[in-house]
Amino acid sequence: MPQRMIQINEDRLLSDLRDLAQIGATAEGGVHRPALTEADLAGREWFRQSIHQAGLALQEDGAGNISAVLPSVEPNAKTLLLGSHLDTVPNGGRFDGALGVLAALEVLRTLADSHRSLPCHLEAISFTDEEGNWIPLLGSSAISGNLNRESFTQPRGSKSELAVALARAGISVASCLTAQRNLDEFLAYLEVHIEQGTRLESSALDIGIVTSIVGIRSHWLEFVGEAAHAGTKAVAERKDAFWGAADFAIRARELVLAHFVPGVVNCGILELRPGAFNIVPARVRMSLEFRHGTKEQLAEMEKELLALAEQCAARFDLTLNRSPVATVAPAPMHSGVQATIAGAAEAMGLSHTRLMSFAGHDPQSFAHDIPTGMFFVPCRDGISHNPAEFTRDEDCIHAANVLLHSALLITEGALA
Amino acid sequence: MPQRMIQINEDRLLSDLRDLAQIGATAEGGVHRPALTEADLAGREWFRQSIHQAGLALQEDGAGNISAVLPSVEPNAKTLLLGSHLDTVPNGGRFDGALGVLAALEVLRTLADSHRSLPCHLEAISFTDEEGNWIPLLGSSAISGNLNRESFTQPRGSKSELAVALARAGISVASCLTAQRNLDEFLAYLEVHIEQGTRLESSALDIGIVTSIVGIRSHWLEFVGEAAHAGTKAVAERKDAFWGAADFAIRARELVLAHFVPGVVNCGILELRPGAFNIVPARVRMSLEFRHGTKEQLAEMEKELLALAEQCAARFDLTLNRSPVATVAPAPMHSGVQATIAGAAEAMGLSHTRLMSFAGHDPQSFAHDIPTGMFFVPCRDGISHNPAEFTRDEDCIHAANVLLHSALLITEGALA
Structure with missing residues (x-):
């Protein structure tokens, strides 16, 4: 990196990562800090204290989101x-989420230390329950x-357990609904995260600029045949529901790899x-989930996969029932923000690529x-949601420095 | 049938079938009379009374087997x-097992009525728990x-439940072990049963002479891959355990149909x-059962099926664990008895074929x-272990008449 460029405080960032990892630390070296658990509340308190120590303004809302704010002169x-x-998944790792919050905090501290006059407010936020211990992306x-x-209405765990957990954090369903903000107040939103995949590592690249967070569609497929005695019913005369499901699984793999x-x-x-050694399966209920980067790609996948399921059912004289489950729309990232991140990485001499999340x-x-x-830094072997999750110090530092310079470019009007 | 041939009493047989079907009758028209339940005990008592009414000798043993005996003069x-x-399976039908016992009883009554002098004793037996409500083929x-x-040591249900059930029938584990008989006392064993398949019905044949009761081998197969995030792990890099199991199910079908x-x-x-929409399956445990008529055929099937499982695991970079489960040896039927049954059917003008059970x-x-x-008579649509199980009156009558004439041929020295 060119010596004259402003940089985050590496030791302070790495020290924070180590300290935070102690909260909910597991014997395997991971972190168990699911949203609204005692460990998560301790993590939030640690974040509040860090904000205070940095001399930044603390801001909280009814959904349990906690922010450090560095105000503009304007x-x-x-x-x-x-x-x-x-928050982490149960028995998760040290970097998923934590790196993004601590890098954001470090960016604010670095800019506060630099006494620059900023044309916009900077806010470093920790969102509640990203992992969906109760409700994904709640905050x-x-x-x-x-x-x-x-x-x-359908949290993981029961509604009464959720109410207790929210109360433990001093919030409620009603207070969560007061957290909505006027989105016009935001210039942009920017996040760094570990990749949770191997594309950067296997190509020895520093930064992965996200083009889109993929959409997800899912269905329950039910193949229905006829139960029969697994001895007396000739194989050629069976309507074995498992054959339909098995054929689909193999051919869906081939379809997706090919197209x-x-x-x-x-x-x-x-x-x-019914599930016995000696009974031909009558019914198989199978989950189907698929992901792609755009609405159009998702729609095409859905059309072809569901047609394939019908073919597999027909091949074995089965009927197919299906019902859609949750859908997550693809979220394309802003092209100007992508270019800004690329510019920041370039300026720092870091290699980068574009990829989907x-x-x-x-x-x-x-x-x-x-x-x-959004951009990614590498994580070892793509392992995440696991105590073995690991990102090298230098990649954590790259994360915070690219976030810093992307933020500076945006404050300087890169998106204008 | 030639008029001069002795025949069973059709009305008496059909009346018995109707009466017995009332014991444990279900709303759907089937029978729920699992071994050692109250309904089964009521069925046994009905059988004892029928033996008394027929003037036959009653014989019982420590395993709960109940016989009518028509003694020889010798x-x-x-x-x-x-x-x-x-006994029946839970929520079973009216003919599975019952037809064989009542046909045997009717054969003894017919011969008793005929006042023939028999060169051997005739015994019509009802065996305890053929269906394995506790232990298959117990009696x-x-x-x-x-x-x-x-x-x-491993009954279905718990050992204490089995002890209670045995006691209800007035027997015990110890008494069951006293039921062994000197097999030299038997000239032969002969049974008629409904087919529980469609081979006779679809070929419009009257009698199916069993060549062998097939052997059964079974294994647990476990395909082991790696759990992974169903979004971030590229399809081409996955070790999805379900792919191995699915590929095996489809190709095992093809192998068996071909060879x-x-x-x-x-x-x-x-x-x-682990079983979630968004997690790539790490482990699949699957039951494998296969059946064939001879030891040699079973061994060849086992070799090829297990080799196929290894191939399917290797194809997707999985490991395969397997463990054998219960084995049932094939039971070839006696060729002389087969010929005797064929002769009896021929004499009565009934069509017949050979088949495996x-x-x-x-x-x-x-x-x-x-x-x-053993021989079979047709049952409608091959449906058995089901309230819809049905065999026509004329086929029940054929069953008892072929049993009668097979028995007569054997008493006359057909196997000598």
């Missing part, structure tokens, strides 16, 4: 929002207005009835309304 | 054993000496872990030690 200025989340969707009372890469497909749940992230809550961008 | 004569079972294997204390018909294969249980039956308990034979 009170009516817009806000550039940087952030991620401090960011509360701010963007994508959360409503219906969002609370939809880098789109992905998964059959992750399979329930077979196949996992969900908080930027989805904002991508349709404000200029939103 | 006290040291051997016994020709005819029989089947009165017949107790007589043949194939039952021992180990047979009682092992009329052998059969079934994958009836499948458990997939793909379901297990009590003759397995005797086939390796005494001349044993």
Whole structure:
């Protein structure tokens, strides 16, 4: 990196990462800090204290989101929002989410230390429950207005458990619904995250600029045949529901590899009835999930996969029932923000590429309304949601420095 | 049928079938009379009364087997054993087992009425728990000496429940082990049963002479890959355990259809872990069962199916664990008894064929030690173990008449 360029404080960032990892630390070296658990509340308190120590303003909302704010000299200025989340999946790792929040905090501290006069407010935010311990993207969707009372009707865990957990954090369903902000106040939203994949590592690249957070569609497929005695019913005369499901799984893989890469497909749940060594399966209920970068690609995948399921059912004289489940719309990232991140990486001499994010992230809550961008740094072997999750110190430092310079470019009018 | 030939009493047989079907009758028209339940005990009591009313001798043993005996004039004569079972599967049908017992009883009554002097004793037996509500073929294997204390260590249901159920019938584990008989006392064992398949019906044949009760081998197959995020892990890089299991199910079907018909294969249980829409399956545990008529055919099937499982695992970079489960040896029927049944059918002008039994039956308990034979009559649409199980009156009458004339041919020295 050119010596004259402003840089984050490497030791301070790495020290923060180590300290935060102690909160909810597991014996395997990971972190167990699911949203609204005692460990998560301790993590939030640690973040509040860090904000205080940095001399930044603390801001909290009814959805449990916590922000550090570095105000502009211009009170009516817009806000550039940087952030991620401090919660983890159960028995997760040290970097997923934490890196993005700490990098954002470090950017604000670095700029505060530099005594620059900023043309916009800077806000470093930790969103509540990105991982969906209760409701995925709870905090960011509360701010963007994508959360409503219906969002609370089917939390993971029971509604009463959710109420207790919210109360533990000093919030409630009603208070969450007060967290919506006027999105016009935001100049942009920007987040750095570990890749949770191997594309950067395998190509020895520093920075992955996200072009889109992929959309997800899912269905329940039920293949229905006829139960029969597994001895007396000739194989040629069976209507074995498992054959339909098995044929589909193999051919869906081939279809996606042939026509939809880098789109992905998964059959992750399979329930077979009646379920005995000596009874031909009558019914198979199977989950189907597929992801791709644009609405058009998703629609094409859906058409071809569902047609394939019908073919597989017909091949074995089965009937197919299907019902759509949750849908997540693809969230294309803002082209200007992508270019800005590329410019920041270039300026720092870091290699970069464009890629899609196949996992969900908080930027989805904002991508349709404000200029939103996201970039990845490598993580070892693509392992994430796992105690073995690891990102090298130098990549953590790159993360914060690219976030810093992307933020500076945006404050300087890069998106204007 | 030639007018001069002795025949069973059709009305008496059909009346018995109707009466017995009332015991454990279900709303759907079937019978729920699992072994050692109150309904089964009521069925046994009905059978005892029928034996008394027919003026036949009643004989019971420590395994709960109940027999009618028509003694020979020669006290040291051997016994020709005819029989089947009165127990049903849960929510089963009216003919499976019941037809064989009632046909055997009717044969004894017909011969008693005819006042013939028989060169051997005739015994019509109802075996305990053929269906394996507790232990498959309990009664017949107790007589043949194939039952021992180990047979009682893993009953369906718990050991204490089994003890209670045995006590309800006035028997015990210890008494079951006293039921073994000297197999030299038997001239032969002969059973008629409904086909539980469609081969007779679809060829419009009257009688199916069983050549062998097929052997069964089964294994647990476990395909082991790696759990992964169903978004971030590229399809081409996955080790999806379900792909191995699915590929195997489809190709095992093709293998058996191409090389092992009329052998059969079934994958009836499948458990997939961890089991979520968005997680690539790490482990699939699948049951494999296959059946064929001879030891040699079974061994060849086993070799090829297990090799195929290895290939399917290797194709997707998975490992395969496997463990054998229960084995049932094939039970070839006695060729002389087969010829005798064919002769009886011919004499009565009934069409017949030879076929394998793909379901297990009590003759397995005797086939390796005494001349044993079995034949089938058609059942509608092959439906069995189901309230809709149905065999026409004329086929029930054929069953008893062919049993009668097969028995007569054997008493007259057909096997000598």
